[in-house]
Amino acid sequence: MNHRPVSTVGKSTNIAWHECPVGRLDRQKLLGQKGCVIWITGLSGSGKSTLACALSRELYSRGCLSYVLDGDNVRHGLNKDLSFKPEDRAENIRRIGEVAKLFADAGIICIASLISPYRRDRDACRALLPEDTFIEVFMNMPLEVCEARDVKGLYKLARAGKIKGFTGIDDPYEPPSNCEILIQQKDGLCPSPAAMADQVILYLDRNGFLQG
């Protein structure tokens, strides 16, 4: 009898790869769109969740299926065993990258919204995805703007020393060197949620993601 080949991956021994007859291209045809990961990175308060929601609404109005993986939300479930210490932050991002990859493979426009402050973690996620399907969106808002918003009251706590290792205050944010989309102020004004979403939609449209 022919045995399916088994191998070792990481700590998993004796595992095989099962290929199903319905694949990514079939699902994309069914949905009339192409799966990808829109990775929104930036400081707390820079507007990541706002963009994610505006974008999912705009995509929905065009009949496109998207799904938002929000860093905070995923910590309520899949990643609730992880803290904010450095190795756990890296693992948090790795797992979200792996899940985003599955969603993109399912044909979905997956919108991942998380601070993801270190370039190496984001680049590791990029490396998981087929070429050109990892779309990095950098929310390039000045720290003063984010801190003035302080939607969750976290900057105040960080300034008071009650949160340690807070990105932008006592932990660095490394801006992307090669992001696909840059969101920033114009003439000292922040773009509206709709304007930010349109900027991403334009990119998706021009690059063929909105058709199967």
Added chain:
Amino acid sequence: MNHRPVSTVGKSTNIAWHECPVGRLDRQKLLGQKGCVIWITGLSGSGKSTLACALSRELYSRGCLSYVLDGDNVRHGLNKDLSFKPEDRAENIRRIGEVAKLFADAGIICIASLISPYRRDRDACRALLPEDTFIEVFMNMPLEVCEARDVKGLYKLARAGKIKGFTGIDDPYEPPSNCEILIQQKDGLCPSPAAMADQVILYLDRNGFLQG
């Protein structure tokens, strides 16, 4: 200024919940189906992957979007840090349950295919999902049949003592006490892949999952 409330979940401190304007019901309407998790459990060689693939093909032919989470495949990515020791097997199942929950929330018919030998682990995944959206499929095939197939050659290794803790050989399989769908032999014959898939499709159709 009103601060968004933050809380602690597991080891994650200061996290908030972001609700997006496009929700599960909207996505289901777009797809014309209802999201759910079809959890296929059974011995190695019992036909889990075969059913998963036949089911995804049949759903596709009806214009339904499904996605297969295969226990082995996920160990190539999200769960490659996990071994087969008991606590890692439990964590493997927990993570797949959490990811399946996200897929169901996205409106997708998520087909999870993994041995998942312990009742408590499967029930923990069931508890994650909204009521009636966790559909447990028990591949009730005799050990002799599975061992005779030995698609991956693992039973032989387990009998030779080269794999320890192999389900059915030196580690128990706990059959579900309340599965939604039971797949089994009839008159000593195993059902064909198409017949198994039809049995699940019938359940989905009768319970309204194939319409939005």
